[in-house]
Amino acid sequence: MKIQKFMLTGFVITILALVIFASAYDGGKAKSFALAKDLYGDLPTPTLYPTSLPGISARVLQKIASTEIQTVSANGIEMSAANFRLENNEVKVDICFQTPNNNDWISDASLQIGNEKVPAYGGTTFEKMETLEDGQKRITTYLGNPPKLNWSMSPSDGQPDYRCDTLAFRLGDAAFPAQVVLQIRSIVSTPNEGEGCAEYRDMVQSILNARSDGIKVDCSQNDFEFGARTRFTIVEKPVSMSQEQAEQLVSKIFSESFTINGPWIFTQTLNR
Amino acid sequence: MNRRHFLSGKAAHFLVGGLLLISIIGQSVLNVSASRQGIPQNSLLMDPLSPTPTFTPTASPGYFYNPYGPSCVGSGCSSPTGYNVVVNATRNEQSLHAYDPSWKYWTGGGRVETKVHVSGAGIGPVRLYYAYNGANCNNGYAISVFKFSGNVNYPDLPSSGYFDVILASKDGGAFGFYTRCLSGGAYMGEYGIDSLWYSFVQPVTPTPTATMTNTPTAVSTSTPLCYGDTCNGLFPSAMGCGEDAQTYPNYKLLYDVNNNLIGVVENRYSVACLAQWERTRNTSGASLYAEGSIRWGGEVYSSGYNFVDGYTSSIDGWYVYTAMYAINAGIGPSLNCGELSTAPITAPSQPLNLNSHYVQYNCFAR
Numbered sequence: 001m002k003i004q005k006f007m008l009t010g011f012v013i014t015i016l017a018l019v020i021f022a023s024a025y026d027g028g029k030a031k032s033f034a035l036a037k038d039l040y041g042d043l044p045t046p047t048l049y050p051t052s053l054p055g056i057s058a059r060v061l062q063k064i065a066s067t068e069i070q071t072v073s074a075n076g077i078e079m080s081a082a083n084f085r086l087e088n089n090e091v092k093v094d095i096c097f098q099t100p101n102n103n104d105w106i107s108d109a110s111l112q113i114g115n116e117k118v119p120a121y122g123g124t125t126f127e128k129m130e131t132l133e134d135g136q137k138r139i140t141t142y143l144g145n146p147p148k149l150n151w152s153m154s155p156s157d158g159q160p161d162y163r164c165d166t167l168a169f170r171l172g173d174a175a176f177p178a179q180v181v182l183q184i185r186s187i188v189s190t191p192n193e194g195e196g197c198a199e200y201r202d203m204v205q206s207i208l209n210a211r212s213d214g215i216k217v218d219c220s221q222n223d224f225e226f227g228a229r230t231r232f233t234i235v236e237k238p239v240s241m242s243q244e245q246a247e248q249l250v251s252k253i254f255s256e257s258f259t260i261n262g263p264w265i266f267t268q269t270l271n272r
Numbered sequence: 273m274n275r276r277h278f279l280s281g282k283a284a285h286f287l288v289g290g291l292l293l294i295s296i297i298g299q300s301v302l303n304v305s306a307s308r309q310g311i312p313q314n315s316l317l318m319d320p321l322s323p324t325p326t327f328t329p330t331a332s333p334g335y336f337y338n339p340y341g342p343s344c345v346g347s348g349c350s351s352p353t354g355y356n357v358v359v360n361a362t363r364n365e366q367s368l369h370a371y372d373p374s375w376k377y378w379t380g381g382g383r384v385e386t387k388v389h390v391s392g393a394g395i396g397p398v399r400l401y402y403a404y405n406g407a408n409c410n411n412g413y414a415i416s417v418f419k420f421s422g423n424v425n426y427p428d429l430p431s432s433g434y435f436d437v438i439l440a441s442k443d444g445g446a447f448g449f450y451t452r453c454l455s456g457g458a459y460m461g462e463y464g465i466d467s468l469w470y471s472f473v474q475p476v477t478p479t480p481t482a483t484m485t486n487t488p489t490a491v492s493t494s495t496p497l498c499y500g501d502t503c504n505g506l507f508p509s510a511m512g513c514g515e516d517a518q519t520y521p522n523y524k525l526l527y528d529v530n531n532n533l534i535g536v537v538e539n540r541y542s543v544a545c546l547a548q549w550e551r552t553r554n555t556s557g558a559s560l561y562a563e564g565s566i567r568w569g570g571e572v573y574s575s576g577y578n579f580v581d582g583y584t585s586s587i588d589g590w591y592v593y594t595a596m597y598a599i600n601a602g603i604g605p606s607l608n609c610g611e612l613s614t615a616p617i618t619a620p621s622q623p624l625n626l627n628s629h630y631v632q633y634n635c636f637a638r
Contacts, residue, residue, distance in 0.1 A: 104519050106555065108533040119531045121633060125521040142521040149521065188533065188555040190590040255557025 057096040096164040102130035103189040176272035503547035513545035537610035552610030559585035564610035565619040574623035609635035
């Protein structure tokens with residue numbers, strides 16, 4: 001009897017406690033929603049496509065997609081595109097792609113409309129996720145109207161890094177509706193400030209080894225007046241190869257080590 | 273007595289059990305509430321700036337640097353006079369000499385440099401005295417000052433005189449001067465610095481002039497040497513502002529005449545320093561000349577600008593970047609411009625025509 005009374009009392013107090021603290025809980029939810037709205041601003045209502053979305057690039061793009069999301073993979077890099085649109089005689093399109101590291105990767109993009117092919121003249125990165133040195137993930141967003149820069153940190157979740165850009169193309173006299181073809185030929189990067197031998201020595205040597213050219217290189221880095229100078233010197237080369245040829249080859253491989261070729265191609269019919 | 277005891281025991285049960293449950297449930301609900309708010313838990317903690325302005329300069333041999341061919345150091349440069357001899361150590365004044373009389377410079381890539389190694393951190397104005405002979409240059413002559421990780425050009429200077437620069441270093445390194453003919457193409461003949469002096473004035477300690485209004489989650493691991501306005505005109509890496517640098521979302525892409533992507537114009541910024549700068553990046557894999565500028569003020573960004581030009585390659589680095597400009601609240605937006613070329617280029621002077629092709633394709637506003 002004593003135990004029953006005690007349990008009944010506890011139950012009543014439990015209900016009482018839930019009622020009292022429910023307001024605090026709701027307040028938290030409301031604030032969370034408000035922050036999310038601030039972050040993404042007045043964007044088009046997302047259209048959810050129930051088909052299986054393959055990976056991170058499509059999932060991120062889905063947050064703002066108002067048209068079908070197309071996803072293509074090439075050279076181990078997944079890329080998605082959506083929201084082809086015409087704004088003030090410019091075509092804009094949103095793309096997201098995986099990034100191999102947290103360097104600034106830009107896309108070599110062109111848009112074909114009929115016989116006209118125009119390169120992207122610029123862009124805006126509206127979201128990116130980078131893995132920092134301490135393993136934490138930094139998510140930077142630039143969304144809303146007017147766009148607002150925000151960022152947040154989260155622990156590593158095993159997801160690949162990514163970057164999302166709005167690419168802009170200036171048009172000539174194109175007639176609409178028209179089929180437009182977006183081609184991303186490659187994504188390119190450069191070593192960040194302070195990067196050099198530690199990041200690229202092994203990569204360059206492994207490419208040389210794979211080519212069986214018989215070239216061995218050493219790397220020296222000089223953080224000098226204009227930033228880091230990374231100098232590869234030829235330690236060993238075949239007798240039949242001149243020093244100049246060897247240096248040109250190493251320079252080419254070094255450059256190619258921060259280029260990832262596609263192509264990633266997306267086709268869409270665009271109405272005026 | 274027994275009944276009273278029973279009643280008091282029941283009351284005690286009510287009281288203890290109730291308080292315990294309220295405490296547990298309440299704490300649990302509050303915890304959920306707080307964690308769902310998504311409010312960043314970390315904030316940028318700015319320690320008071322406490323640089324140690326103790327430059328310890330040591331002259332090193334002047335040398336000739338040529339990305340295309342042989343370079344030389346010290347007496348290997350066939351100087352008719354001594355090299356980098358400290359002629360007068362009083363008042364931190366030193367004299368540097370670099371000279372090369374040979375006829376091997378055809379493409380504008382070569383230059384004569386002098387260099388001073390500095391240990392320790394500090395910031396302070398430096399007065400540069402110079403005298404040169406650039407008579408054999410085809411298209412004018414310039415002295416460039418490199419300050420650890422950036423350079424400033426001083427074209428068309430009289431053949432002798434002085435000028436003042438702000439010198440700042442976070443961890444020490446090298447600063448110095450180089451001379452060159454202004455434009456590329458065929459020029460030959462001797463050129464060099466006959467004499468060049470620098471003189472440290474009393475170092476100054478930067479003072480923060482603004483407070484952060486944003487609440488970023490990134491935490492700076494070390495204290496930069498400048499903040500806001502005190503970063504104006506200084507280079508990010510020397511001031512420790514590159515450590516938390518990020519790239520602003522907007523950018524302009526650069527192409528060659530065949531529409532091949534060759535680079536990008538970007539705006540970089542540091543939260544820890546509350547400062548921004550322009551970066552022109554060569555992504556072509558080929559060696560190219562680059563220029564960049566960051567401009568501010570008025571309707572056409574004509575109040576002031578920091579500019580840079582240089583050579584980008586696998587040896588020289590793939591980018592050039594300007595000195596910094598503060599992003600304090602109240603200061604207007606910046607215009608970031610840049611260009612890449614196979615020939616030497618310099619940033620266009622002020623003011624820019626905002627409707628020009630250059631601004632449309634090479635610049636963007638932040």
